[in-house]
Amino acid sequence: MRRILIALAATTMIVGAAAAQTAETTTTETFVTAKPTDVLSYNLVNLNVTNNANESIGEIKDLVLSEGQLTGYIVSVGGVLGMGERYVIVSPKAVKITALKHDKKWTAVVSPTKDQLKAAPEFKYEGRWKR
Structure with missing residues (x-):
């Protein structure tokens, strides 16, 4: 026993x-704990995007998450004052995000030209993604 x-x-x-x-x-x-090098989404949405020639491309309008990972930035391209703009999804690897500490600003730079971005496949806010 x-x-x-x-x-x-x-x-x-x-x-x-x-x-x-x-x-x-x-x-x-x-x-989890946020690291000092991490970026919050509010720093990215509506951030102006330029290319390597310092030409204005558009703005980051949204983030694409897949299985908890950032897989793309939805960027507005073309158009004037929001008229005629279209959206493309750009890989995070193709966008260089930098924080300018002295100005407390963020920058986003992509390597494609305006014409390459205009020719990219269009993303539309419809169906599941309708706003």
């Missing part, structure tokens, strides 16, 4: 320790 109680107590301790480790793992995966 004594052996059964000792075995039961040992089993309970092992199961309890395993459960505690699982709970701890879940807690650390739930919360």
